[in-house]
Amino acid sequence: MPRSVNSVASRARRKRVLKQAKGYFGRRKNVWTVAKNAVEKAMVYAYRDRKQKKRNFRSLWIMRINAGARMHGMNYSQFMGKIKGAGIELNRKVLADLAMNHPEAFAAIVKQVK
Numbered sequence: 877m878p879r880s881v882n883s884v885a886s887r888a889r890r891k892r893v894l895k896q897a898k899g900y901f902g903r904r905k906n907v908w909t910v911a912k913n914a915v916e917k918a919m920v921y922a923y924r925d926r927k928q929k930k931r932n933f934r935s936l937w938i939m940r941i942n943a944g945a946r947m948h949g950m951n952y953s954q955f956m957g958k959i960k961g962a963g964i965e966l967n968r969k970v971l972a973d974l975a976m977n978h979p980e981a982f983a984a985i986v987k988q989v990k
């Protein structure tokens with residue numbers, strides 16, 4: 877019985893990977909083995925960094941809230957403790973936006989929790 881290699885599926889698989897490697901530099905975009913490794917590594921980075929993005933944004937929000945709170949004589953820890961105690965349920969994303977873009981509204985919140 878002759879050997880069957882299913883070149884249709886193999887070519888489709890290679891085309892899919894090379895399409896994902898579009899825009900890469902040098903041999904990474906058109907040489908199968910190099911492109912396969914580059915795409916695999918890119919997928920690992922993409923998966924990992926979807927998680928890291930959440931961490932990075934949370935830390936950015938905390939920095940912005942801290943900067944806004946310090947302008948009113950409090951630090952981040954004290955401010956967040958008092959805001960939870962006062963029962964104000966604004967998340968860090970909203971508080972950071974207020975601290976950066978609407979300082980008068982953030983000042984009103986600080987005044988309310990003091």
